[in-house]
Every structure is written in structure tokens, then in C-alpha cells.
Amino acid sequence: MRLKKKHAPYVFISPFFILFFIFGAFPILFSLYLSFFRWDGMSAMRFVGIENYQFVLTDPWFWQSIFNTLSIAIMTTIPQHVFAIGFAFILHRGMVKFKEFFRTAYFLPYITAPVAVAMIFTTLFGSPFGILNATLNGLLSLPLIGNLLELLNISSPIRWLSDPNFIRPSVAALLTWRFTGWNIIIYYAGLQKISNGIYEAASIDGASTRQTFFKITLPLLRPIMFFAMLMSIIGNMQIFDEPIILLGAMGGTNRAGLTTAMYLYQTAFGWTEFGTGSAIAYVLCVFIVIASIIFNKYFRREI
Amino acid sequence: MKRKSIFSLVVMAAVIGVLLFSASASVMAQDEEVTITVGTWADESFEAAVELFNDKYPNINVELQLAAIEDHHDNLLTRLAAGGEVPDVAYLEDQYISTLAARGGFVDLSQEPYNGDQYKDKLVGYPFAQATTQDGQLVAMPTDVAPGTIFYRHDRLEELGVDIEDIKTFEDWIEVGKKFTESGENRWLIGDVANIYTMMVNGSSTDRFFNENGELVINSPRFLKAFRTAKEVRDMGLDAEISEWTNEWFTVLREGQVLMQPSGAWLGGHLKEWIAPETAGKWRVTSFPEGYDGPWGGSFAGIPKSSDNKEAAWKFIEFMATDRAVQWSNFRIADMFPTIEDLYDHEAFAEEIDFYGGQKARLVWKETILNIPAINTNQHDSFVMDMMGNALGEVLEGNKTPEEALNETETLIERRIRR
């Protein structure tokens, strides 16, 4: 029996929805159900209505975790995409040799498991003896750069992972290191879709590289940028693996690196308040939707 | 008469037959190979311990499930909550025992056929209180205890011309630390100042965070003093501002850049095995100042209710908790302090230990362990511990005074646990 054109798309998309309803929707709905209960995983569940939500929305630590999440997300999303678009453009336009090498090199961090990444960075960020601080020591002893750093009130050693002022930037730096390569690949794939004819026309018209980049590449890259940045925002709002391995479950000194996903995990699994943890998950979800909507509006208007 | 005797003979034969049969049945049951899984985070002396165990129980295979200490407890909780596969024997650390104990999910070892309570008189008493729930269930057996102790660098003290006998209070330690810190570059009293807080809190009360009536006692002079002392050490620049169990921490311990390190006796095992083996002979131990005697760590082993091999699991736990040879092996290899009290009178306890320059360190620890009172624990302990660590951070790194931090933390904790 042949598949009719009318039915075909439903058949084609059905595996996703079937698998999703079994393995995705059930856990999600069960979590929603849980968010109206007090449950420690072992004792009987107790219905508490919206108390979990009331608690979360009036909890200062929750709001701090939202602040942490947003600031880390902003500190890493912007450099990630600026670097990625730049590098992807350079590599794509064939301005340099060894493209293959560069692309592979930049992508390596993304390949590496978070456990491994965190182990390596723990040694790099070490204080007072880590390599970054050793480098900083070297810089401080140089005449001009040293004075400049002193003017900026930077002194060695910097406690990258325990000084509350440096925790978020350090996490953001690690995330930037890890995800820039991934964005390069996404943009590179997007650039492949821009027809060479357009560039040829531009070059015949005498357009400079800079003009080509801003007038042609960026506008044509817009759908991909939208996609890549949306993915970054959604992903970064759920940052979990890297900070928890780097800083521990409470996010380090003064909870400076406690992201909302970590707080959710700590509430549910550390303190076994599964109901409250579920409520945090749903509130976080609403925040992600709001962020996506804002981004959508802003992005559509600006670019 | 004769008939009777024949009758009694038959009865006896029957009885003997039954006995023989049941004996052979139990022999058969013993011959059957069983594999139990054991979940833990510490494996330093595990191999030797299992070897000893298999000498006695050759038919019980032991499979180790190892994970980092937090992962181990988090996973255990998830599996218990989800009704999933749990190890037959689950080790629990001192700080997690009360939280996990209160939730159910573990077999009551004071009941038949385990009768774990029978060992109460032979083993150190205080951990039993921790492992017993408010309704009297014994959810785990203590397998090692951990006397809190201070490891200090004897050679550094000599350089400073200070005698350990003259250090009697926390303030004395701070004074010596000041001298040491001023004596050269990269020198500090201690690596992680949070250890000062832990030492002062662990060693000074029969309550951990709650009293016997379940009332929160963190907003009290005991905690205030601990916070203030830690803050004082930080403000005077006497700590290296590093966290324990990081590379830097290992380095300062190895290079003799810190004067002292309070911890459990078990840290000695790590020091001599891999953190700083080349510093042998330079360390000594002493008890906490001002008569503070408290535990620092210690482990328990329990049987999750859903285990299919409870009998074999109990044999394992019973062996680990009460067998003199295995307790001694664990102590010798990893400085996991034995729970069997009469081991403390063994002559080997008075041995001079090379790593501590011939000091009879075990006697110091013995004295501490016997002084530790039964400690009131509470199901919220591990949560409160997180909150207190956080409050200490706010005092050390932020602008909060110890009073503010304790007040705010008390409110936050009450808000959560009184819901």
C-alpha cells in the first residue's frame, strides 16, 4: 500500500511525537504533578497546592540564582557569537590556508566531556599556584604591562574560583572556550548556503571585505544567527555541568556561581525537596520562554 | 521400657536426621555462590578488607561500586526514591547518615535476624546514636570512627622555638600562626580557614545543629565564636585562602607552607600515602585545644530495604564492623580508626609511629574518641550544613558580620524546615 501525500507528513513526524510522549512528556507531567506536593522521595506525598511556587518566588536564593544564570549567560553568549561569526567568516571566505586545521582545532573543546574540561580548568585556575596566576605573576613583573595592571587594581594571585567577583567571569570564560567552536561550525554551515554569486557581484562592484561582511554576510546569515543565538540562550539558561563540577553543588563562595539549574538540582537531590525542585523547574521554564520571546522581538527588529 | 527406648531412639534418629538435613541444607545454602554489590566512596583499604572477608566467606563475591563522595550519596538517594537498583550494602558518611536515616529505605539492623544492637557494648558508643532514628531503628552499623585531630609541622614549630605544650587555646594557635606567617613568603597557619570553623563546631557540643528536642541551635555563642575566630584568622591573613582537597591544598601540605591542619585521623593515611609521603617524620598530632573533642568524618554501612541479598549483605557489614582483623587492617592501611573498643588496649596502639617522628599518635586519638559524647543529629543536618558553609562564606568574603549571617541563616533555615 502506498503512502498518500495527505497522510505522509503525519507518518513522518509521528516517531518524534510517539517517543516524546513516552520518554519526555511523562516525566515532565509527573514533575508538574510533583510541584504541587511536598515529597522527600520516600515518605508519603503531601498535597500543598501552590505553596511550592509561593516559596520559590519569594526565595532570595532563587532570585540570586536567576541573576547568576543571566549574568553568566550574557558574559558568555556575546563573546561566543562575536568570535564565532568572525572566525567562521575568515575561514569561509578562503582568506587563509589550513582551514581544516583551524576548524578542527576550534571545535575540540566542544567535543570534550564536561568532566574532563572541568578537571583541566581546575588546574589552570588554581590559586595561588595555577598556571593563570603564574602567567599573571610574569605579567606583573614586566615594566609597562605590570604598571597598567596595577593601575587596574589587579594583584596576584587572583582566586579565580573562590573570589566571588571572579567566579562568574571564570565560569563564563570556560563556557566561551567550550562553545565558541560549536558556533563556528554552525555559522560555517550557514555561510555555505550563501551563494558565491552574490560575493562575486559584490567584488565586481568593488566592495571591500568589511562592506561585504556587514552588507552581505551578516544580513544573509540572519536565520542562522537567530537559530544559533536562540540555542545559546536556551542552553545557557540551563547551565549546569560545568559550574557544578568546577564549584561544587552550592556554587562556590557566596553562591556566586549558583545557577538556577544547580539550585534546582540541589533542592531536589541534595535536600530531597522534589516538589519544590519541580516548581523551580517550571518557573525556570517560564523564564526561558520569556527570554526567548524577548530575544525574538528584539532580534527581528534590530537586524 | 524397651519399647520406649526404641521409640526414643526413633525420635532421636528423626531429630538427628532433621538436624543433619537442615545442617546439610544450610551448608548447601552456604555453598551457593552469592554476589553482593557494595557502594562506597572510599576504596583505599577495600581490597585487603575483601580478601579477609573472603577468607571467612569464600562464597560471597563482593562487587565494588565506587563514586565520588557527593555523587555516591546523591545517586543512592535517587535510586532509593525511584525504587531502583541499589547496592546490597551502602556506605554512608557521617554527614549524610542522619539525613538518609530519617527517610526510611534502610533495614532496621536492631531487629532479627541481624540484632546489631548486641555489639553496642563492644563498639564505640557515640556513632550508634547517630545511626539510630527517633523511633529506635538502627539503620546502619558504624564501620569506622574518626577522632578529630590537629596535624601540625613539628619542624616548623621548632624553627619558631615554640613548644606544643604551650599551645593551649585557639588564640595560642593564632599567635603561633602569626609568627609563622611573618617568618617567610608563602607561609600560613592553615590552608582552608573553614577548617577552623569545623574544628570549633564539631568539638564543642552534644548537639550538631539541633538539640534533642529538634530545636535549631545555630544562633548561639558556640557558632558565633567559631565564625569570629575564622574571620579573625582570615582578616589577619593567616590562611592561604584555598579550599581543602584541591591541588593547592595538597601542595601547601607537602611543602610545609601551612603550620597545621585539623581533620580526622584518617587524613594521616592520605598524607603518608600520597599527599606528602616525603614529609614523613615532620608531622605530629595533637588534640583540639580548649578540651574540644569531636568527630571528623566516620562511616556507616547499611542495607537498603530493596536488597535481594540481605543475609549476605549483613554478613559483610557484621564482618566489617566487628571483625578485629579487618578493623586493624583498615586502620593500618588507611588510618580508618577502629570501632572495637578493646582493640584500643592492644599493645600496637602504643607503637611509636615513624610518620609522626616516633610519636604515639594512636594514643592521642584514642583519648579523643573516648571523650566524644553521643551527638544529637537531625534529619535536616546535611541541609543545615550546606547553609552554614554558605553563611561562613558570607562572613569571610562579604561584608556581613557573624551576627548578621547567623541571624539571616537561622531565618532561612526555619523558613524552609518549618514549612
Add this chain to the structure above:
Amino acid sequence: MKKKNYAGQSSGKFMKLFKKILLYTVLLFGVLATLFPFFYMIVLATRGRSEIFSYPPPLWFGDSLAENYNSLMASLPFYKNILNSLIVSTSATVLTLFFCALGGYGFAKYEFKGKNKLFFLMLSTMMIPMLLGVIPWYIMMTEFGWLNSFKPLIIPGAANAFGIFLMTQFMEDIPDELMEAARIDGAGEFEMFYKIVLPLSLPGLGTLAILTFLGSWNNYMQALLVLESEAKYTIPVALSMLRGKVDQNWGAQMVGTAMGIAPIIGVFMLASKQFIAGITEGSIKG
């Protein structure tokens, strides 16, 4: 076709050279920052424990590689762990590619009732933090009897919203005329999928293949929950086991980390050459 140099044809030779040098400097600096941690990983893999903890930290290779390797092999069946990861990741990739290509095809090449709503519904599933679904998810795996098997790591993720979204993006560029022509020739709907759409979607499939393989290779939390014996561990679980060992044998950990990364770098190089670098203008324009 031959690539022209678009870098400002009006500027002089000197400017060109200067720009080239600048470009390479920027690129090389990026590579340096990216690769240094890996270099350091290998340095640590060749160092003994006390050397790693020393100050100043070691910056060049030592001679403890064999010792670290032996210590790694003594503590884990590491080659078995690598094999497990290969089995899981390969099966997950094949299954995901098929379902996502099929779903993407449905969304990209057909107009049907409720399409936009369903598409949005699918996208919105990406915004849900899956973290808390872990307990119900684990209960399900227990009920299915899937514990200590690879199924929970392969099947549930096979149809993921991200993959379908990606495939939809790629397939929208395939001209509808191609399919109309095929339909007139009497091709079935599924036949068009594998004869026309799949071959034209190779670049997109390549990207998705790499991503799926990576995601599966690095999957940690779920693997940690369902895999119970050393012989079933995948690489991240095995690595975390090593990290969990209290004696912190960094050298062995770094040897393991490097060995865990090596296969995936191989896969990436293979796939990237074939699917990403191999994209020619023609295959996209059709």
C-alpha cells in the same frame, strides 16, 4: 571553481600582506587559547603525582606516561569502556539520523493541517529543563527492565526536537520542483525521501551526525544512573569513577581523558571532511 581573493582588490600588495599577517595572528592566537588546555592535559598525563602538585607547575612532558597508563588499566577495563561508548554512540547516531531526517522531511516538504502548531509544540519541548524529569525517567527505566543496559541511552533520545529543527532548516532549501517531478514520475512519498531528499541533505545529516555522536559520547548523568557495573560503563562514567577515587591520581585521569577524547576526534575529522568541508555549491543550489 577557483576561489578569488576578495580581500580588498584596490589595496596595495603591502596592505594585503599586512592583512594576511594580522589574520593569521588572530587565528593562531585563538588556536593557542583553544589548544593550550589540551596540551596541558597531555603534559599532566606524562607526570607523576608529586610533580603535578609541585610549584611552579610543570609545563613540559615528563616520563611517567607508562606508569600512569598502567595505573589506569589497573583500575578500570578502559578499553571495554571505550567500546561501550562506541556502541552506544553509533547506535544512537544511526537511529537519530533516521528519525530526525524523516521528521524534518515531514515539516520541510509538506503543507498539512496543524503543521505550525505541531512545529511550535516540538520546539517548545526544547525549553523544558530536563533535569527534573530524571526521577520519573529513572522510574520508567526500572519498570521497563532497562537498567544496566544501553537502551536508555539510545532509544529515548532518538527523535529529538533539535535534530528535527536542524533537518527542517536544511531541507527547506531543497526545491519543491524536484519532488513534483518525481511525483509525476510515479515515485512514492517515502521513496522520494530516501532517493531525493536524503542524498541532498548530506551536509545537514553530517552536522547532525557529529552532534548526536558527541552528545551521546559525553552523556553523563543518565549513564551514571542506569549503568551499574564497570563492564557496562561508558567513558564519562568511567572518568568520573577515576575522579571519585580519593587519591586523586591526576596523571591516570589525564591519560584516561586523552584516550576518551581520541576516538571522537577521529570521528569528527572523518565526518567533517565528508559532510561539512565537502559541501559544494552545487549540492546546495540543486
